[in-house]
Amino acid sequence: MSFPHISLLSRENPERKEKTPLLIFLKDSAVNFAGSESIAEMESSKVQEVEETYQKVDPESEEPNAARVLALDMILKSLLKISAFLSDFLLEFCQETTHHSFTEDGEYAVPPSTQLRDFLLNNLNVTHPLEANGVFDFLVTILDLLPLWRSVEEEPLSSKFEVYHQVAKKICNRCKLVTEYPVERSYGLIVSAFKDFAFENILKVIRIALMMMPCDKEGCGKQTYVERVISKLPPVFTIAVEWEKNETDEDIFATNSVLSTEIDISEIFKYEGDSLFTKYRLVSMVCWHGDQYSCIAYENRSWVIHFGIQNEVIGDWNRVLSIFAELKIRPEILFFENVMGRDQIVSGN
Numbered sequence: 001m002s003f004p005h006i007s008l009l010s011r012e013n014p015e016r017k018e019k020t021p022l023l024i025f026l027k028d029s030a031v032n033f034a035g036s037e038s039i040a041e042m043e044s045s046k047v048q049e050v051e052e053t054y055q056k057v058d059p060e061s062e063e064p065n066a067a068r069v070l071a072l073d074m075i076l077k078s079l080l081k082i083s084a085f086l087s088d089f090l091l092e093f094c095q096e097t098t099h100h101s102f103t104e105d106g107e108y109a110v111p112p113s114t115q116l117r118d119f120l121l122n123n124l125n126v127t128h129p130l131e132a133n134g135v136f137d138f139l140v141t142i143l144d145l146l147p148l149w150r151s152v153e154e155e156p157l158s159s160k161f162e163v164y165h166q167v168a169k170k171i172c173n174r175c176k177l178v179t180e181y182p183v184e185r186s187y188g189l190i191v192s193a194f195k196d197f198a199f200e201n202i203l204k205v206i207r208i209a210l211m212m213m214p215c216d217k218e219g220c221g222k223q224t225y226v227e228r229v230i231s232k233l234p235p236v237f238t239i240a241v242e243w244e245k246n247e248t249d250e251d252i253f254a255t256n257s258v259l260s261t262e263i264d265i266s267e268i269f270k271y272e273g274d275s276l277f278t279k280y281r282l283v284s285m286v287c288w289h290g291d292q293y294s295c296i297a298y299e300n301r302s303w304v305i306h307f308g309i310q311n312e313v314i315g316d317w318n319r320v321l322s323i324f325a326e327l328k329i330r331p332e333i334l335f336f337e338n339v340m341g342r343d344q345i346v347s348g349n
Helices: 039-053 066-079 083-095 112-123 135-148 157-161 199-211 249-256 317-327 339-348
Strands: 006-008 163-167 183-186 188-192 212-214 223-225 228-230 236-242 262-264 279-289 292-299 302-307 310-315 330-338
Touching: 066 112, 066 135, 066 279, 066 292, 066 330, 083 112, 083 157, 083 330, 112 135, 135 157, 135 236, 135 279, 135 330, 157 236, 188 199, 199 212, 249 317, 249 330, 279 339, 302 317, 310 317, 330 339
Parallel strands: 188 236
Antiparallel strands: 006 188, 163 183, 163 228, 212 223, 236 330, 262 279, 279 292, 279 330, 292 302, 302 310
């Protein structure tokens, strides 16, 4: 039995930097809450850096890559199925009163989702094909661009996906070196395909893997267990599944069959907040099969698969697993939404 590889879903993750030469990682991977820089100041500097990183793409320069554009569409489709994202997205759009044109019926001449898609297409490089598992970094790129979408004062849409976790003070069992770490920021976790594990055990493995850290003292390297602590629950928690792309049908079935539609984030991180609602429910997925991307989302008490502008009702979760097996679908990005937060938004709407 081989243990799955665990890493952070973030632009700052050095393990993924070598795999994504086209992406530039943010310079600051941590927030020092004890320093003079506030979170607001950090967000401002982050937005400025993103503005400098992403230049407007000339649509006439090269033909867009069809698979990458389809991946963008399926990512957007998945994001818009998340209640916390959709509600704030529409609120931001309505607050930005300029640049809107309407039809005679009072509807937007260009729908908000289309305007967001056009914005991303104009600011992303979509001419290169996606590499294996490159959709992870493409998602991070999209989330990093969202603060530039609308100039409103509220938190950017990307904040719905941010997880801030503190690594507890570490004391090496061998050399007794004491190390304190700043707060880390990520959009979730990347987990290699976990065909040998039940999903409930995967969460335990993730927690153990995140707790194992080598000593920073040169020549020591002793692995020490430390807790990763979160004090604020993110509205959305993202898990990306990293496939080798050479899996057999049995491997694909073995991994997909143990997926679960509900997780408890307190089984991954040590939670020290005051909320009792730490459970998250799967709401949408970006999936890959062959050279195509699709979105599978939970809508109106049923799972629906979206491919381009077409969609088809699948049914219950067992039927989803059957579709995975029949079409050899690999779910690559899973979006889990906080159960209480989603229920409050839905009931409010």
